[in-house]
Amino acid sequence: LWKFSGRNKGQDHFSDMISNVLFNFVCNCVLLQIMELCGATRLGYFGRSQFYIALKLVAVAQSGLPLRVESLNTVKDLPLPRFVVSKNEQESRHTALYSSDADNPASYSGVIPPPPGRIQQRTSSDQQESTSPVVSPQQSPPTSPHTWRKHNRHPSGGNNERPLAGPGPFWAPFSEAQPGSSTSSDPIWSGHSPPPHQENWVSFADTPPTSALLAMHPASVQDQTTVRTVASATTTNEIRRQSSSYDDPWKITDEQRQYYVNQFKTIQPDLNGFIPGSAAKEFFTKSKLPILELSHIWELSDFDKDGALTLDEFCAAFHLVVARKNGYDLPEKLPESLMPKLIDLEDSTEVGEQTGEVGYSSSPAEAPPSKSPSMPSLNQTWPELNQSSEDTAIVHPVPIRMTPSKIHMQEMELKRTGSDHTNPTSPLLVKPSDLPEENKMSSSVKYTSGNTVTDGYSSSDSYTSDPEQIGSAVTRQRSHSGTSPDNTAPPPPPPRPHPSHSRSSSLDMNRSFSVTPGQQQAGVVAYPPAVPPRPQPSQGAGPHVHRPVDADGLISHSSTSPQQIPEQPNFADFSQFEAFAASGVNKEEDDEIETHSEALQVEKPSDSASSLRVAKADGRVDEKVPANVPSSGKGTTPLAPPPKPIRRRLKSEDELRPEAEEHTQKTGVIAAVLASQPSIPRSIGKDKKAIQASIRRNKETNTVLARLNSELQQQLKDVLEERISLEVQLEQLRPFSHL
Amino acid sequence: METGLFSGSVHIGIIYHPPQNYPLYIRSVPTENELKFHYTVHTSLDVVDEKISAMGKAMVDQRELYLGLLYPTEDYKVYGYVTNSKVKFVMVVDSSNTALRDNEIRSMFRKLHNSYTDIMCNPFYNPGDRIHSRAFDNMVNSMMMQVC
Numbered sequence: 031l032w033k034f035s036g037r038n039k040g041q042d043h044f045s046d047m048i049s050n051v052l053f054n055f056v057c058n059c060v061l062l063q064i065m066e067l068c069g070a071t072r073l074g075y076f077g078r079s080q081f082y083i084a085l086k087l088v089a090v091a092q093s094g095l096p097l098r099v100e101s102l103n104t105v106k107d108l109p110l111p112r113f114v115v116s117k118n119e120q121e122s123r124h125t126a127l128y129s130s131d132a133d134n135p136a137s138y139s140g141v142i143p144p145p146p147g148r149i150q151q152r153t154s155s156d157q158q159e160s161t162s163p164v165v166s167p168q169q170s171p172p173t174s175p176h177t178w179r180k181h182n183r184h185p186s187g188g189n190n191e192r193p194l195a196g197p198g199p200f201w202a203p204f205s206e207a208q209p210g211s212s213t214s215s216d217p218i219w220s221g222h223s224p225p226p227h228q229e230n231w232v233s234f235a236d237t238p239p240t241s242a243l244l245a246m247h248p249a250s251v252q253d254q255t256t257v258r259t260v261a262s263a264t265t266t267n268e269i270r271r272q273s274s275s276y277d278d279p280w281k282i283t284d285e286q287r288q289y290y291v292n293q294f295k296t297i298q299p300d301l302n303g304f305i306p307g308s309a310a311k312e313f314f315t316k317s318k319l320p321i322l323e324l325s326h327i328w329e330l331s332d333f334d335k336d337g338a339l340t341l342d343e344f345c346a347a348f349h350l351v352v353a354r355k356n357g358y359d360l361p362e363k364l365p366e367s368l369m370p371k372l373i374d375l376e377d378s379t380e381v382g383e384q385t386g387e388v389g390y391s392s393s394p395a396e397a398p399p400s401k402s403p404s405m406p407s408l409n410q411t412w413p414e415l416n417q418s419s420e421d422t423a424i425v426h427p428v429p430i431r432m433t434p435s436k437i438h439m440q441e442m443e444l445k446r447t448g449s450d451h452t453n454p455t456s457p458l459l460v461k462p463s464d465l466p467e468e469n470k471m472s473s474s475v476k477y478t479s480g481n482t483v484t485d486g487y488s489s490s491d492s493y494t495s496d497p498e499q500i501g502s503a504v505t506r507q508r509s510h511s512g513t514s515p516d517n518t519a520p521p522p523p524p525p526r527p528h529p530s531h532s533r534s535s536s537l538d539m540n541r542s543f544s545v546t547p548g549q550q551q552a553g554v555v556a557y558p559p560a561v562p563p564r565p566q567p568s569q570g571a572g573p574h575v576h577r578p579v580d581a582d583g584l585i586s587h588s589s590t591s592p593q594q595i596p597e598q599p600n601f602a603d604f605s606q607f608e609a610f611a612a613s614g615v616n617k618e619e620d621d622e623i624e625t626h627s628e629a630l631q632v633e634k635p636s637d638s639a640s641s642l643r644v645a646k647a648d649g650r651v652d653e654k655v656p657a658n659v660p661s662s663g664k665g666t667t668p669l670a671p672p673p674k675p676i677r678r679r680l681k682s683e684d685e686l687r688p689e690a691e692e693h694t695q696k697t698g699v700i701a702a703v704l705a706s707q708p709s710i711p712r713s714i715g716k717d718k719k720a721i722q723a724s725i726r727r728n729k730e731t732n733t734v735l736a737r738l739n740s741e742l743q744q745q746l747k748d749v750l751e752e753r754i755s756l757e758v759q760l761e762q763l764r765p766f767s768h769l
Numbered sequence: 770m771e772t773g774l775f776s777g778s779v780h781i782g783i784i785y786h787p788p789q790n791y792p793l794y795i796r797s798v799p800t801e802n803e804l805k806f807h808y809t810v811h812t813s814l815d816v817v818d819e820k821i822s823a824m825g826k827a828m829v830d831q832r833e834l835y836l837g838l839l840y841p842t843e844d845y846k847v848y849g850y851v852t853n854s855k856v857k858f859v860m861v862v863d864s865s866n867t868a869l870r871d872n873e874i875r876s877m878f879r880k881l882h883n884s885y886t887d888i889m890c891n892p893f894y895n896p897g898d899r900i901h902s903r904a905f906d907n908m909v910n911s912m913m914m915q916v917c
Contacts (some may be wrong), residue, residue: 329902337890
């Protein structure tokens with residue numbers, strides 16, 4: 031120990047950490063005492079030995095022993111013996127820990143007199159515990175785990191903050207946990223670099239105070255590393271411990287997470303992007319784990335099964351790698367704390383949210399479907415959707431409001447959550463593409479028929495909330511305005527994109543889940559993208575002609591697209607629409623040329639508007655599709671699509687009109703533009719100049735709307751990704767109980 | 770499905786087609802007579818190949834439901850499924866599992882295919898390797914438990 035004391039010099043910084051850690055599980059007064067004792071005896075800083083001493087004191091305090099110099103002395107003098115005597119297993123473990131620590135780099139200078147003794151004890155205890163799987167990297171990495179584990183134990187005791195908690199509880203559980211404790215994660219970053227001690231923490235997974243420590247013992251025996259790591263680890267662990275109210279061996283600490291994020295950045299600068307499989311493979315191969323294990327880690331961490339790793343997935347994978355290197359067995363299932371966070375990057379909150387969202391989504395699911403059948407006016411539907419989203423919002427803290435700001439908020443959220451979203455590009459919408467968001471954007475913009483869904487998804491996150499009608503309408507419009515060729519079968523109308531779609535993944539997921547429950551959703555999801563393109567091109571011309579007003583044009587445009595989607599419902603809608611259009615404008619035959627031009631102009635605004643809608647639809651569709659695909663892997667219910675398209679169409683018609691206005695409201699700029707548009711049409715037929723002016727205006731509006739559309743599609747994509755991952759999680763949670 | 774010991778025997782094999790037809794994965798439930806099932810799977814490959822070549826232009830016929838090889842004594846059925854990449858899935862089911870309907874078989878194959886695709890997504894998996902994925906194993910086990 032003494033020899034290590036010199037080494038501890040450099041651990042002044044640890045003192046802070048340690049103190050923090052210690053504070054966590056020891057009341058302040060006790061901690062102060064400990065500090066005093068340690069500090070007094072030691073060099074005035076929390077060297078490793080100090081740390082050990084402190085730990086012991088903590089244990090002592092926890093075990094209810096009076097924290098006195100005497101105890102400290104005893105600890106120092108007979109750390110091992112005392113522990114051993116009083117609590118055989120625990121102490122031995124504890125001592126083992128210490129001894130291991132001592133061995134390694136532990137510099138219990140003066141504090142831990144019998145390091146060898148401890149070591150022996152530890153060894154024995156280790157052997158007892160031998161179950162601990164730790165074996166692997168016993169060299170440098172293990173040390174950190176050791177300390178880490180040790181700390182874990184302490185923290186657990188500390189968490190109780192009771193004197194009696196003591197190391198005892200830790201130790202005991204550890205020994206028990208040992209046998210099975212593969213979870214104790216002693217992630218040592220040995221493979222990755224000689225991370226500074228801080229990094230060691232990072233690598234620490236939360237090991238349950240109990241098992242982890244025990245497991246650590248065996249590992250610690252051999253390791254070497256370092257007091258620093260140990261200390262840091264402990265500190266980290268302790269800190270972590272305190273934050274985590276439950277024993278989660280797989281929890282990622284903040285430091286660890288930071289490290290992971292940095293590593294992610296080295297591979298993929300865009301935090302919201304993906305790491306392609308090949309790059310990830312190279313990276314993780316560096317860790318020198320066997321391919322089989324890496325393969326398993328990949329299976330666990332590639333949550334959306336897209337062959338690429340988002341930031342969260344990457345962190346989870348990295349965490350697992352570290353854990354494995356530290357000797358922890360890989361779990362069979364992805365631990366909850368490692369699940370990709372759909373909403374945000376916070377571990378704990380995320381998990382809860384996700385579960386909450388999942389549970390919650392069902393309720394919103396019902397809301398939208400119910401609304402669509404009723405065919406409320408656009409205004410009604412939108413508010414209703416908002417309502418549902420708001421319900422879902424309850425789960426997620428992010429409020430949902432039907433306002434333009436919401437869209438922005440959603441977008442912001444999207445950016446925040448970012449990486450977890452998978453891009454559902456596959457036709458099945460099960461496997462999101464690896465495209466980075468940029469790609470998604472572009473794809474969404476292009477709106478290729480094949481990937482209509484994906485395209486839609488990527489762009490209109492914000493609108494995903496409003497699933498069916500809007501979504502379908504939007505998608506269709508988007509496709510129309512976009513370059514995608516007509517899609518094939520008219521997909522069921524996606525749920526109307528909910529304007530109030532909040533970014534919170536919970537909301538989205540809720541919506542998506544709500545969509546999922548109905549098989550209709552599946553049908554709807556798959557189809558919406560297809561529908562838009564088709565109806566738009568064909569229908570667009572017709573209605574446009576009839577529409578003197580841009581807004582009308584928009585409406586007709588959207589209506590046409592919906593029509594295309596479902597054959598029959600389209601007819602119904604179309605007829606309605608036609609009636610509307612006809613009534614709206616009676617200039618069908620009057621100005622062919624002008625109508626054409628009008629149509630053009632109308633198309634533009636309508637395109638932009640539709641793009642908005644499409645974005646929404648896409649978002650919803652995306653949500654639905656991924657949800658549907660995973661949920662109803664097998665087939666889609668044909669029933670769902672037909673009613674949806676009808677609803678959608680009707681809604682879209684209504685929506686188009688009010689939406690045109692609403693959209694503009696949502697986006698101030700757009701609103702202004704759109705507002706100007708209606709006025710334009712009136713004069714079109716009359717004056718060519720007016721027409722040209724309107725054309726110009728429409729173009730401007732179009733660009734604005736296109737921009738908005740792309741944004742929305744981006745959001746949609748994100749939301750869909752979230753949805754997909756949530757669904758995947760849901761499926762994973764549901765043990766293949768269904769075919 | 771029966772619940773007897775030997776009643777519901779299902780045997781699933783995944784054969785990697787492209788160059789050679791060697792099995793990537795074989796699992797049986799229950800595990801008795803496994804060798805016989807291996808043999809059955811292998812011999813059924815010929816029939817599968819026959820069907821593939823027969824399809825000619827319809828190159829992509831996912832749902833190749835092969836009902837045949839009713840072995841006289843054993844009376845089991847062999848189902849086949851071919852993916853676009855010529856990976857064959859063969860399932861041998863005991864005829865005592867009379868409740869196994871065609872749809873169920875199809876859905877099982879679909880699940881198998883999905884899981885196989887997931888495996889393919891894993892960059893650490895080299896096509897042609899034996900499949901050791903635990904997730905895949907779990908899926909197959911659960912699926913077979915369902916039918917047994």
